Amino acid sequence: MEEPLLGDSVKTSCERCRRRKIKCDRKRPCTRCAKAGTECVLQGIGEKQRPVSKSYIQALEGQITALEQVIRKLAVANGDERDQIISDLSLATAAPDVSPPDGGQAGPESDAGLAAARVKSGQLRRLRGENAAQFFGGTSALQIHFSKESSSSSPAAASAMGLESLAISTEGLDPSTNQNLINSNVGLGDLYGYVDDFGLKSASFQYEPHHETSQKLMSTFFLEIYPYNMVVYREYFLRDYDVGSGKYYSDVLLYSICALSALQYDDMLSLSDVFSNQAQTLLYSNLDSPDLTTLQALILLGYREIAVGRASKGWLFCGMAFRLAHEMGLHLDPTNWEESGESSGEREILRRVYWAAFMADKQLSLYFGRPPALYPGESDVRNTIRLRYPPGWQGLLETYICKVSANEWDNGVALVGSFIYRAELSKIIHVIITDLFENRRGGADPTIIATKTRRIHVQLTKWLSNLPSFLHWNQWTVGQVPQVVLHLHMMFHTIMIILHRPPSHMFEKPGIADSEDVEICYESLQAILRLMRTFSRYYRYRSLPLDFVHTLSTAASTVMMKRFLQKASWSDPDIERALSLITLAMDEIQNTWPCVREVRDVLLQAQQTQASMPPEDPLDAPDLMNGLEVNNEFFANLGDGDIGTLITDEFLSAQLPGMGLESDLEPFDFNQMPGPS
Incomplete structure (x- = not known):
């Protein structure tokens, strides 16, 4: 059912008038709600209710298990410890309502150590010889480069992440424009050569x-x-x-x-x-x-x-x-x-x-x-x-x-x-960033972190279950789907991988390859690859926004993780097909989003340096995430303008802050669905 436009009449009374048992003129919004300055909400969305999904039930079961572990900790804690656990957990968040399903992921097994390790990842990068540094946290697109062996990154990073300006052709432009392009990195007051000392425009455009x-x-x-x-x-x-x-x-x-x-x-x-x-x-x-x-x-x-750049x-x-x-x-x-x-x-x-x-x-x-x-x-x-x-x-x-x-x-x-559903998903992203990946306070209890991760997993599954039919997509969907719908699902699966992927220095942990976290990453990877194939049949990758670069980086890191954990070769059909699709997409968007070139270069270098020698012993393995052999010869080839990575043992071993989970998600009623015409 299409949401009525502003000013349209509807067939049912609004929720406020029904509750107050007064006559509703059934406009959108109705006159009484408009006069009262309150939101005019309709009841129901006109869709047949679907049964509760198995994945949503599994997510709730996982959350219950995590909360039981917290209760056991509370039972043996003293008064101060109990207050701290409750403060960290922030149990004020209400459990989400059961909603119509739209597929989803299975709930993860409890692994507090993995959850705690995941949120401690991050990079501090700088140009050699420069004082300024740039921080990239655990959710960033550069997560593909992070591993405990890595102390530097590829030279491509300088231009890709904004440390060098993009070389742009000036062929066909007049000389004054060429000079302006050469000087394009100066301050705002000097931009384009048309601003004088008083900030006034001195020439026509x-x-x-x-x-x-x-x-x-x-x-x-x-x-x-x-x-x-x-x-x-x-x-x-x-x-x-x-x-x-x-x-x-x-x-x-x-x-x-x-x-x-x-x-x-x-x-x-x-x-x-x-x-x-x-x-x-x-x-x-x-x-x-x-x-x-x-x-x-x-x-x-x-x-x-x-x-x-x-x-x-x-x-x-x-x-x-x-x-x-x-x-x-x-x-x-x-x-x-x-x-x-x-x-x-x-x-x-x-x-x-x-x-x-x-x-x-x-x-x-x-x-x-x-x-x-x-x-x-x-x-x-x-x-x-x-x-x-x-x-x-x-x-x-x-x-x-x-x-x-x-x-x-x-x-x-x-x-x-x-x-509107991107806005709702963005609220969950906000919780992921602020409650899991912000390094603000040390000493967070791994059990609390794992419980928060489970709660966010439930919220994501809930969000997916709430999608109405015209935003629905799964692996059995046939025919042309609106590009915004495909993009919406790419975002969802990218976030699922970010939430559950283990950091590369945890790859040697026994049982990690068979964990539920890794399985969720694999399932979302396959969904992203199917979405990309469907999208490319009807639309151009170049039109997709910056978060598609993040999707490609996340998908690439998951493929490389899969190759390492399964000890597969680069010629393995599944690995080869996935990387081929990802690199083709990177090639298509590299002029629109040049920052993707770094990820593409990492993939190519990994294949060139490791194709003939897949890692046998994890302790002797080269850089797990970016596939680059880290040795003295590699560092000797880095010039003064290359990027260095500043990752200390203290940083890696630091406890991630345990932020209280004050979920900002408000109950969402589809009858309030907004949007541009």
């Missing part, structure tokens, strides 16, 4: 907003990128762009869109720097009075900078956007401001921007393995709901995007569903 090239790249953004980066509200942006002004359009936002879109074409890569520099020039002059489009531009520019700059841009979200009050629901003067549609746009920023925060925190900036407990923003197309939308669609009927333009139901 070659590509005006309605230039043919600008319009082509803008169209590409809404065709390819927008479904995964919905921080911009498409319809109102184009409405204001058409007239040249408005609260939802600015030149800085347009040029940020163009900079990210140019990475979709190999013959337009050089234009990405041109548009990015112009956007940053305008951004610098707008920071004194930022507006909503400034926040949106910062997020898109942040992704773009990470894409081309300037990870530190991209991280800072996105961090500025998240700070602006708090400054603008986006973390507070618009209904808190009675005199705001905003229409119901404008309120929904503000909610959407907040949730898009929230998802970007979790995505980047997971990618880099760093603490998040936006906390659910600090926000009371409601789920957004769908909006009607604005007047004249058909004309805007045909003029600026493509010649197609508005009703056939996109699958609004799937787009809406993927947006």
